[in-house]
Amino acid sequence: MKKVYILIVLAVWISGCSSDSSSTEAVEFDQKVLFENLGTNLILPAYQDLVQKVTDLELAVNEFTATPNNIKLTSLREKYIDSYQAWQVASFYEFGPASAENLALSVNAYPTNAEEIDKNIQDNTSPQDNLEKGFPALDYLLFGIAENDDQIIEKYNSDALAENRKTYLKSVIVDLKKRINGTYDLWQGSYLQTFVTKEGNDAGSSLSLFVNAILSRYEADLKNSKFGIPAGVSVGQIEPLPEMVEAIYSNNSKALALTGITTFIEIFEGKNGTGLSDYLKELGTKASDGTPLEEKIISQLNDAKMQIQNLPETPLNEVIKSDKTPVADIYYTLQQAVIYLKTDMTSALSIQVSYQDGDGD
Amino acid sequence: MNFFKKYIKRLNTPVSIAPLVVFRIIFGFLMGLSIVRFAWHGWIDSLYIQPVYYFSYYGFEWILPPDELGIYFLFGVMFLSSIGVMLGFWYRFSSLLFFLSFTYVELIDKTNYLNHYYFVSIVSCLMIFLPAHHYFSIDSQRNPLILKKLIPAWMVWAVKLQLGIVYFYAGIAKLNFDWLFRAMPLKIWLKAHTGLPILGELFKYDITAYLFSWSGAIYDLFIPFILINKRLRPYGYLAVIAFHLLTRWLFPIGMFPYIMIFSTLIFFDVSFHEKILKKAHLIFNVRSYQKSARKKLPLLPTKIIGILFTVHFLVQIVFPFRYILYPDYLFWTEEGFRFSWRVMLIEKAGYAIFEVTDADTGRKFEISNRAYLTPQQEKMMATQPDMILEFAHFLGKEMRQKGIKNPEIRVKSYVTLNGSGSRPFIDETVDLLKEKDSFKHKTWILPFQTTH
Structure with a gap:
């Protein structure tokens, strides 16, 4: 007993001497509050909005295919742009229900394969591959199949393949809706409860699933697909590939990317509630220069957002063709944030990436 | 006798x-x-x-x-x-x-x-x-x-x-x-368990981490x-x-x-x-x-x-x-770290971006680690210099097979050690294909600078 007492005294003395004065302050952070906020105030509303927008989109598709004309096309395009924007907001949560539906890949694999889509229409078959469906396929079908709007309407009116094309358009929207509704239904069912209650930091915990999912989407889509690959700076390529930009036919790349980065900042900060930034703040995590880590991350993300905002309004592929530098710069800014997110943040939260055994004692 | x-x-x-x-x-x-x-x-x-x-x-x-x-x-x-x-x-x-x-x-x-x-x-x-x-x-x-x-x-x-x-x-x-x-x-690891019943309450305090550290060492x-x-x-x-x-x-x-x-x-x-x-x-x-x-x-x-x-x-x-024979900080370089019963000793996380340069054309591009490595492999590699070097040489071979005759491989990498905050790990100017693994000190590991 005496020994234990000595030990405690020793420990108190040591922690008193140590450089941080916070030794006696408690870290009060309830993961449940974080998950509840993320689940009910961010994730569920994001899917709910997406489901609504896609339902509207389906209606617009039906109206347009019934009477293809200029007014219906304009309305359909609006609904399409709204849905695509809603997707950007929901796109980060690729775990649990979304990964069960393989959502991200099946609704937003780009660049779409226009040639195969044309062939499918010719053969009157439904989409065979992820690159023949989803939003990017709609982008082509609503903006890219002909030079101007009148010709596009023609393609759905008097063209020899008009009926096939309508069928194809419908089958794309049906698949899109099915997967999105499937994901939402699972969240609305029991998954929200599962998400909120799986505390801890092991590979199956909500924290690990969530953080790994948003970071992986951030890297794969926001950083690589939207900027790195078109600018030719990422992943095994030598030349810029401007035609790889998202939404190339509707020339909407910038707006979509802006929604992407804005959403990611909202997720990190937990919108108006508790977010990862609050968790880091409570833990008192510092970057190597002594700044609080959450501030460092937010300022880095805001830098990226500003760079995206400052992109010219000309189509992104044109921007890259004339000078890839501003796009490459966005990539590098986003990458710097990855270092903080993947290294400093995951370390501070001690998130595990696999179920494998660690080193025992 | x-x-x-x-x-x-x-x-x-x-x-x-x-x-x-x-x-x-x-x-x-x-x-x-x-x-x-x-x-x-x-x-x-x-x-x-x-x-x-x-x-x-x-x-x-x-x-x-x-x-x-x-x-x-x-x-x-x-x-x-x-x-x-x-x-x-x-x-x-x-x-x-x-x-x-x-x-x-x-x-x-x-x-x-x-x-x-x-x-x-x-x-x-x-x-x-x-x-x-x-x-x-x-x-x-x-x-x-x-x-x-x-x-x-x-x-x-x-x-x-x-x-x-x-x-x-x-x-x-x-x-x-x-x-x-x-x-x-332990200060980092125990904080991840504040949700546990009873003990979780104690893990909220740094002093618990000190107590665990000292009793662990004494044990x-x-x-x-x-x-x-x-x-x-x-x-x-x-x-x-x-x-x-x-x-x-x-x-x-x-x-x-x-x-x-x-x-x-x-x-x-x-x-x-x-x-x-x-x-x-x-x-x-x-x-x-x-x-x-x-x-x-x-x-x-x-x-x-x-x-x-x-x-x-x-x-x-x-x-x-044997680690005594190496300069710099053992936990940072991990030279002489393995096979020495150093268990549950460091919290380290890193991020490594490999960049290939085609020496003939001067063109550069990045590698996707995930194309070759599992998440666990990528995580372990990012903090251990010998694995970074090995992977670089593997990439060199891959690039040659893909038709780049004279590839150079450099790595931009950042590591955080025991909550130090991420800092540059490997000298990003060094072409790793020119370096060989040995029991000698790896001079291309940047020194661990303590800022505090």
């Missing part, structure tokens, strides 16, 4: 074989169980079939990953031989097979290095030379001539010494500034000596159970706690082990000592085994200190 002789004599005192026999049964059983668990979790597939690339150990590049059938075969051999060890069936052959198959698998991929696997390799190697099958085994049942009641004392002490080294060196490793005076990495340093002492042993063993169950509860460390809890039973008196075997006799009707055993020549004369063991333990004692 006289003292030395006396010592040798003491080591050769005949003692009961019972502790060694019980250890054999426990060890074989736990190994078999670990293998079943490993397969059950699907790790044979995810660790030895899924990866497209494996990180070799320096000097063991000749260890090739077997194909799917081959790896299942290896695990099959490993499982059957562990059961062979447990039952004492073709014991020498079984223990040799177990050691070889287990160690081979461990050598396939450095990613999966764990001190506890190293421990298993060592113990299973020692077991080959120990006559643990000379009682209460299928071998002795079939061939009563090998039945033995007594063995030289050092054969039991060898196992105790190995266990003692694991603890004591794990304790020495904890005697560093971060562990003792910053309570790192590791003193437990071998406490277990040797007859009077203190019962308390010591309670501490063993409590300590390992606590670590099991908090950290994903698999079977290791159980292996240690059961292995340390060897410290108990002969009478304890004989009681266990007596009880076992009631269930299994095996031959007992009575029949006088004629000495059958063992595989190697005891003396030679004794010398081999002495060499082994000398290496064990010296090897963990």
